[in-house]
Amino acid sequence: MTDPPGTAGPRKDRPSAPPPGRWLPIRSHSCATSRATLLQALAAPATQRRQQHQGQCEPRVNDVHDTSNCDAGILEIRSSNRRKERPGRHQESIKTPPPHCLEWPAMSVEFLPDRRQLLALALGEVLWQASSAQTAPRAQALPRVPLFIGTGEPSDRTPAMLDWVAQQLALQWDYQPTPWLRAQKLAAAGQGLMYGLARTPQRERELRFSQPIWTNYTWAVIRQDDARRLTRATDLDGQPLCWTRGSSYGELLSQLGLRRLDAREAVDDDGSLRMLAAGRCRATLITLEYSQQGLAVQHPALARLHEQGLTLMQAPLAATALHFVTGLKSPWGGVLDRIDQLAARSRPALERLRHG
Numbered sequence: 381m382t383d384p385p386g387t388a389g390p391r392k393d394r395p396s397a398p399p400p401g402r403w404l405p406i407r408s409h410s411c412a413t414s415r416a417t418l419l420q421a422l423a424a425p426a427t428q429r430r431q432q433h434q435g436q437c438e439p440r441v442n443d444v445h446d447t448s449n450c451d452a453g454i455l456e457i458r459s460s461n462r463r464k465e466r467p468g469r470h471q472e473s474i475k476t477p478p479p480h481c482l483e484w485p486a487m488s489v490e491f492l493p494d495r496r497q498l499l500a501l502a503l504g505e506v507l508w509q510a511s512s513a514q515t516a517p518r519a520q521a522l523p524r525v526p527l528f529i530g531t532g533e534p535s536d537r538t539p540a541m542l543d544w545v546a547q548q549l550a551l552q553w554d555y556q557p558t559p560w561l562r563a564q565k566l567a568a569a570g571q572g573l574m575y576g577l578a579r580t581p582q583r584e585r586e587l588r589f590s591q592p593i594w595t596n597y598t599w600a601v602i603r604q605d606d607a608r609r610l611t612r613a614t615d616l617d618g619q620p621l622c623w624t625r626g627s628s629y630g631e632l633l634s635q636l637g638l639r640r641l642d643a644r645e646a647v648d649d650d651g652s653l654r655m656l657a658a659g660r661c662r663a664t665l666i667t668l669e670y671s672q673q674g675l676a677v678q679h680p681a682l683a684r685l686h687e688q689g690l691t692l693m694q695a696p697l698a699a700t701a702l703h704f705v706t707g708l709k710s711p712w713g714g715v716l717d718r719i720d721q722l723a724a725r726s727r728p729a730l731e732r733l734r735h736g
Contacts, residue, residue: 525715526572527553528563530624532649533681537669541594541733542575548726549718559647561626570710576667578700580628590704590716591723594734597671597696598632601656601664601682604691610663613638613697620644622652622661629665632698649681657688669734671696 527542546553558566567574568586579589602610610616613633618640623629625645633641646652649666656664670676673692677685685691704719706712723730 522550522552524552524554525712526556528556528558528566528572528574530560530563530576530648531557532624535669535679537734537736541730544729544733545719545722548722549715551715559626560624564626564705567705567710568707570707570712573704573706573712573715575704576702577705578628578632579703580631582631583628583705586708587705588708588710588713588716591720592701592703593723593730594669594702596667596669596700596702597676598629598665598667598698598700599676599696600693601653601666601685601690602662602693603656604689606662607691611694616663618642619662620660622646622655622664624648624652627665632700636698653681653688653690657690663693665697667700667702671699
């Protein structure tokens, strides 16, 4: 008597079936399915599972019994010892998928859990996808605006202010830490906005400036053994000075009456401070939020100041207004207009953010 369709007879090399509830091995055959396919089949609506089955699917090794109920959306996987033994017939089998069910791709050795484990896994995956679908539109609704910032260590005040501005304008900043000079060139080319520039005639030729956001202060960092000799801006005239490449400190010092400038440029403030500590210059110029020395020295970039034998000059050199900028013909000009409107109506809030 021949076996029913989809059932294989006994084989001498067939392994014994595992106990119920254990992981069931499925060896490679043309009708086997992977765990991901089973999860997809469990999670998919019945209409998606009713795909035309193409070709005849002949099992090679029948280690598990599979019963497909496409209308109910359930795939049952059982080991042979869950079925009632019938005399004279080997009970380990796998049924060929009916033509109206999902076609199963070939696979290599795979391990599948029992039905309850599969259903729990599938339910968790469906719930996660539903939750993601509900939250994703809200996260993607806010426009992302490229914002170039320096690569040095920022204070805790500046990130808080930038986050506040983004919240008020209902946008997200796409922060892009970039060396100072390159950031200016990218902003001038219309690739995004940049924050932290002082206004100079040279920059105005290629950049559009927002209204002033904050008024920060330019400080000179000096070695501790120079603290009595270097006390004001004119004491720096003719001295080798370090500052960030692309900054406007040269124009500022010229306005303060210095005529002999010997500049040594670094990539960022951290680099210029290292140059000062190594003795390559007499002072480094940086911009900080505070005009009081005791508060200004708390900036994160100055965390190792005393350890390096450095200190701040007794008073800042000048007050400096900082702006957002973008290119003169930048597509982001509309964002700059909105920043101007925000700065005009929220000046007290911006000052509170600056002072913490």
